Amino acid sequence: MPSTDPVPPPPSAANAGEELRRVQEALRASEASRLESRTLFEKSFHASPALMLIARVGDGELIEVNPAFLRNSGYTREEVIGRSTLELGLWVRREERDSFLQAMQATGSVRDFEANFRTKFGAVRTLLLNADLVSMDGPPTMLTVAIDISERRRREQVQEATYRISRAALSDGDLNSFFAEIHLIVSGLMPARNLYFALLSHDRSLLTFPYFVDERTSAPAPRKPGNGLTELVIDSGQPLLTTADQLTVLLRERGSYKPMGEPAALWLGVPMLINGRAIGVIAVQDYHNGRAYGEEEKRLLMFVAEQAATAVHRRQAEEAVRRAERQYRGIFENALEGLYQTTPEGRFVRANRALAHMCGYESADELIHAVNDIGHQVYVDRSRRAEFMRLIETQDEVTDFESEIYRRDGSRIWISESVRVVRNSAGEVVHFEGVAIDVTQQREAAQALQEAKDAADTASRAKSLFLASVSHELRTPLNGILGYTQILRRDAMLNEKQREGVRVIHESAEHLLVLINDVLDLSKIEAGRIELHPIDFDLAEFARSAGQVFAARAREKNLLLETALASGLPLFVRGDEARLRQVVFNLLSNAVKFTSQGGVVFSVESRPGGLLRFSVSDTGRGIAESDLARIFEPFTQVGDRTSIAGGTGLGLAISRSLVERMGGTLNVESRPGWGSRFWFDVPLPAAQSAMQCATPTRRVYGYEGPVQRVLVVDDIAANRSVMAAMLSPLGFELAEAADGASAVAEAGRFAPHLILMDLRLPGDIDGLEATRRIRATPLGATTRIVAVSASAYDIDRRDCYDAGCDDFLAKPFREEELWSVIGNALRLTWRFTEDTGETRTPFPLLPKVPAPAELDALYELARKGDILGLRSRAEALPTSDAELAPFAQGILELAGRFKMKAIRQFIERHRAS
Numbered sequence: 016m017p018s019t020d021p022v023p024p025p026p027s028a029a030n031a032g033e034e035l036r037r038v039q040e041a042l043r044a045s046e047a048s049r050l051e052s053r054t055l056f057e058k059s060f061h062a063s064p065a066l067m068l069i070a071r072v073g074d075g076e077l078i079e080v081n082p083a084f085l086r087n088s089g090y091t092r093e094e095v096i097g098r099s100t101l102e103l104g105l106w107v108r109r110e111e112r113d114s115f116l117q118a119m120q121a122t123g124s125v126r127d128f129e130a131n132f133r134t135k136f137g138a139v140r141t142l143l144l145n146a147d148l149v150s151m152d153g154p155p156t157m158l159t160v161a162i163d164i165s166e167r168r169r170r171e172q173v174q175e176a177t178y179r180i181s182r183a184a185l186s187d188g189d190l191n192s193f194f195a196e197i198h199l200i201v202s203g204l205m206p207a208r209n210l211y212f213a214l215l216s217h218d219r220s221l222l223t224f225p226y227f228v229d230e231r232t233s234a235p236a237p238r239k240p241g242n243g244l245t246e247l248v249i250d251s252g253q254p255l256l257t258t259a260d261q262l263t264v265l266l267r268e269r270g271s272y273k274p275m276g277e278p279a280a281l282w283l284g285v286p287m288l289i290n291g292r293a294i295g296v297i298a299v300q301d302y303h304n305g306r307a308y309g310e311e312e313k314r315l316l317m318f319v320a321e322q323a324a325t326a327v328h329r330r331q332a333e334e335a336v337r338r339a340e341r342q343y344r345g346i347f348e349n350a351l352e353g354l355y356q357t358t359p360e361g362r363f364v365r366a367n368r369a370l371a372h373m374c375g376y377e378s379a380d381e382l383i384h385a386v387n388d389i390g391h392q393v394y395v396d397r398s399r400r401a402e403f404m405r406l407i408e409t410q411d412e413v414t415d416f417e418s419e420i421y422r423r424d425g426s427r428i429w430i431s432e433s434v435r436v437v438r439n440s441a442g443e444v445v446h447f448e449g450v451a452i453d454v455t456q457q458r459e460a461a462q463a464l465q466e467a468k469d470a471a472d473t474a475s476r477a478k479s480l481f482l483a484s485v486s487h488e489l490r491t492p493l494n495g496i497l498g499y500t501q502i503l504r505r506d507a508m509l510n511e512k513q514r515e516g517v518r519v520i521h522e523s524a525e526h527l528l529v530l531i532n533d534v535l536d537l538s539k540i541e542a543g544r545i546e547l548h549p550i551d552f553d554l555a556e557f558a559r560s561a562g563q564v565f566a567a568r569a570r571e572k573n574l575l576l577e578t579a580l581a582s583g584l585p586l587f588v589r590g591d592e593a594r595l596r597q598v599v600f601n602l603l604s605n606a607v608k609f610t611s612q613g614g615v616v617f618s619v620e621s622r623p624g625g626l627l628r629f630s631v632s633d634t635g636r637g638i639a640e641s642d643l644a645r646i647f648e649p650f651t652q653v654g655d656r657t658s659i660a661g662g663t664g665l666g667l668a669i670s671r672s673l674v675e676r677m678g679g680t681l682n683v684e685s686r687p688g689w690g691s692r693f694w695f696d697v698p699l700p701a702a703q704s705a706m707q708c709a710t711p712t713r714r715v716y717g718y719e720g721p722v723q724r725v726l727v728v729d730d731i732a733a734n735r736s737v738m739a740a741m742l743s744p745l746g747f748e749l750a751e752a753a754d755g756a757s758a759v760a761e762a763g764r765f766a767p768h769l770i771l772m773d774l775r776l777p778g779d780i781d782g783l784e785a786t787r788r789i790r791a792t793p794l795g796a797t798t799r800i801v802a803v804s805a806s807a808y809d810i811d812r813r814d815c816y817d818a819g820c821d822d823f824l825a826k827p828f829r830e831e832e833l834w835s836v837i838g839n840a841l842r843l844t845w846r847f848t849e850d851t852g853e854t855r856t857p858f859p860l861l862p863k864v865p866a867p868a869e870l871d872a873l874y875e876l877a878r879k880g881d882i883l884g885l886r887s888r889a890e891a892l893p894t895s896d897a898e899l900a901p902f903a904q905g906i907l908e909l910a911g912r913f914k915m916k917a918i919r920q921f922i923e924r925h926r927a928s
Contacts, residue, residue, distance in 0.1 A: 060079070061082060065083060066083050066142065067080070067158070067160050070100070070156065071156055072120070072157050074099060075116075076097060077100070078096070078156060080095055088135060106133075107139055111130040114128075115130065123148045124146060124148070128144040129168070130144060133306060137308075138310070140163055146159040172204055173315070176200045179196065183196040190327065194226035201319055204312070205299070206301055206308075207299045209228065210226075210297070210299045211228065212224070215293070215294055217335075220239065221238070222238055222240050242270050244265075247266070247269065254284065254317055255284050256281070256310075262278055277302075279300035279301060279302045280301055280303060280305040281300065284297070285317045286320065287320045287321075288320075294331075296320075297320045297323060299312075347367050353370030353374075354450055355451065359404075361389040362386070365379075370382065373430070375422035395418075413434050415431050416434065418430060418432070429453070430451045431452045435447070493826075496521075497828075498738075498740070501829070502741065547677065548593070549590050550590075551589050551702035554585060554587065555580060555586070562577075574614050575613070575614030576615050576617075577614065587701065588700065588701055590677065591677065594673050595697075597673060599629060601667070604666070605693075606632075609635040610690075611635070611636070614634060616630075617631050625700065626698055628696045629694065637686050637687040638687070647671045648668060677698075679696050680695060682695065715834050719844040722746060722747070723748070724747070724748045725748070725769045727750070727752070728752045729751075729803070730753050730777050734773070735753075754777050755781055756780050758776070758789075759780070759785055759789055762798070768841060769841055770799070771803050772785065774802055774815060786819050787819060801821060801822045803826060824836045864902050869888075869892075870926045878915075882910055885906065886907060889907050906918060
């Protein structure tokens with residue numbers, strides 16, 4: 016039988032229990048250690064500043080993430096647990112994710128793996144990854160730890176970009192190569208598959224796209240700046256990051272906008288600034304990813320644009336210099352003027368063909384080699400070079416330096432040079448640059464012109480002397496004629512036939528004066544001797560009186576004459592009232608003359624710029640368009656020869672010149688059958704007040720205050736007589752003198768308050784010298800002196816003020832002009848009477864008048880308008896007393912013209928006496 020091993024006895028129950036206890040303790044210790052390790056891991060996992068996550072290896076689903084991950088990614092724990100990094104879109108480039116997983120699957124760990132990740136809000140961060148497989152319940156998992164190295168990576172990228180941009184900017188390549196290099200640099204910083212440059216032209220009128228890379232569209236053609244994102248960035252000078260939805264709103268806010276194709280999901284454009292002004296734009300766009308760019312990309316692209324703008328601006332400036340140099344060479348070589356550069360020693364450094372031909376040489380090189388001493392070889396007068404050097408030393412520039420020079424064959428020409436000094440940085444003279452022009456023909460023409468001008472000046476002086484003499488000789492008798500017709504017109508004792516004769520004489524003399532003044536004014540305009548003498552005057556009174564002068568003539572033709580003043584006009588203005596009145600009178604006279612029915616409107620209104628517009632409109636026959644261009648020509652009258660009115664045809668020519676002298680332009684619009692309108696705008700500054708003056712409708716019959724003494728100085732007895740007849744009835748005490756010497760003597764004897772001094776006096780002492788001598792006496796400090804002259808030219812007026820005269824009165828004069836001058840000189844307050852000019856006579860009162868009771872009866876009949884009773888009672892007066900015949904005749908003359916108001920004033924005057 017086979018033997019068998021002995022069977023060991025079973026352990027005792029005590030031993031078995033002890034072993035179980037040891038195993039259980041070991042298990043408890045292991046579990047405690049595992050729990051302690053787990054607790055420690057969890058604490059480290061959640062407290063670590065590094066980004067940590069646990070994910071399944073197979074599908075990348077996130078099992079756990081730490082707070083640092085949540086803070087940096089922007090997600091909440093609920094948003095990431097159970098989702099993969101691919102689903103969350105964390106990886107910027109999918110190829111980086113694939114490379115990471117391949118390394119993990121191959122080795123079970125990954126070390127120092129750089130990748131770009133996008134946060135929930137679109138920001139891109141660069142992370143350094145380390146990953147290992149870890150054992151956990153269930154499928155294989157991996158622990159990934161990431162450190163944010165974005166700032167370090169950006170610094171490295173920016174440093175690299177700066178170096179590459181600087182190298183590209185300093186290269187000699189063209190702008191297109193530079194832009195291509197910038198594209199590569201930007202692509203290393205951000206997604207830049209689609210990138211373009213846009214540049215503004217120097218005058219900012221054209222937008223071009225010299226570099227344009229886009230996956231969906233080709234480069235736009237050059238265009239005028241309009242309404243687009245590029246223009247929006249240029250106009251604002253600020254970067255712009257916008258989505259497809261936002262850009263439509265932005266552009267429609269700026270005006271009309273029409274989209275060009277499908278817009279990109281995200282567009283980023285930044286301005287290229289030079290001195291704060293945009294010269295262009297760099298733009299990138301992404302059609303697929305609406306979160307491709309953020310604030311970091313905007314900041315980086317701004318940095319690139321700043322560097323690129325400097326490089327582009329420099330290259331544009333260099334190209335402009337090259338173009339200018341080419342243009343300068345072309346101008347220099349092809350200029351018609353002679354251009355050159357010379358050394359201070361007098362040698363040509365450079366010259367063009369024009370200068371060579373001017374000097375008689377075939378080419379510039381031939382001239383440069385032939386002339387080595389400009390002062391001795393070129394200038395006829397060798398001292399001209401020394402004179403030129405003296406001038407250039409003091410002012411660095413000489414213009415219009417004319418000299419006679421030798422040509423190669425020995426002939427001579429005259430040239431005019433303009434030269435400037437060119438210095439180096441140390442201020443030393445390098446060379447002279449000059450322009451030479453052949454002025455031989457101009458000098459010959461100028462000499463001929465000067466000879467003609469001298470002859471014309473001689474003729475003009477002769478004409479001026481003749482006109483001055485003729486003016487005096489014509490105006491002097493007219494002064495007597497017009498003076499006495501003004502006096503006689505107001506004499507109530509003239510019968511109707513006599514009054515009509517006076518009227519004819521007065522109007523004929525006025526017409527003759529107008530003709531004389533027109534011819535003389537034209538002569539002064541041609542000689543450039545028209546002067547303005549501004550005063551302060553009442554604008555409304557000026558307009559009213561101008562219209563009133565022509566009111567009677569308009570009524571005779573049954574025309575409506577209106578004067579219209581716009582609101583807001585200044586009360587007083589400053590200007591040459593006499594010349595302004597001359598223009599307005601001429602326009603009103605023509606309007607009334609050439610209008611047979613309808614009316615004439617004279618208006619004054621304000622215009623912008625402190626101007627006043629004077630306008631005269633009529634409903635006359637109008638002017639043909641073919642005649643409008645000729646109406647301002649001297650001695651021209653347009654229209655049907657059978658209907659042309661009298662006159663010299665000088666009025667409009669003179670009026671136009673006077674308006675231009677006052678700073679305006681005389682305009683006209685007209686057409687046949689419609690009428691005409693003449694207007695002009697002139698500056699008339701507002702004034703504070705105006706001197707008192709008598710007007711044509713307010714007759715002066717005296718003045719306030721004590722008696723004023725007036726000395727009338729004139730070599731023509733008729734002129735003295737006119738003055739005496741006008742002034743004596745007003746209460747002035749008069750004295751007379753016929754020459755300068757007697758004027759000085761009479762002034763000392765008579766001690767006048769006012770002297771009316773004629774300028775042309777016989778003998779050695781004329782009116783000006785007499786004025787000077789009187790001013791030199793103690794009396795001269797208080798006496799007012801008014802120059803009275805019939806001279807044609809304003810030179811007398813200037814001379815009289817220099818001699819000491821206070822004012823000027825031109826002969827012949829109207830009585831209201833005399834009252835105005837005297838009133839201003841003596842500061843008088845005039846006494847006026849409202850009438851038609853027939854109620855005051857300067858002659859002595861009648862020797863005998865009826866008794867007061869009879870005067871009262873006549874006055875009452877005149878007040879009632881009882882013509883028959885008035886005539887009957889007046890005719891009975893001479894039968895009772897023959898000495899009352901003159902008085903009765905005066906009443907009957909006025910009654911025959913139904914002048915009731917004049918009769919009452921006639922009776923009042925004699926009743927008061």
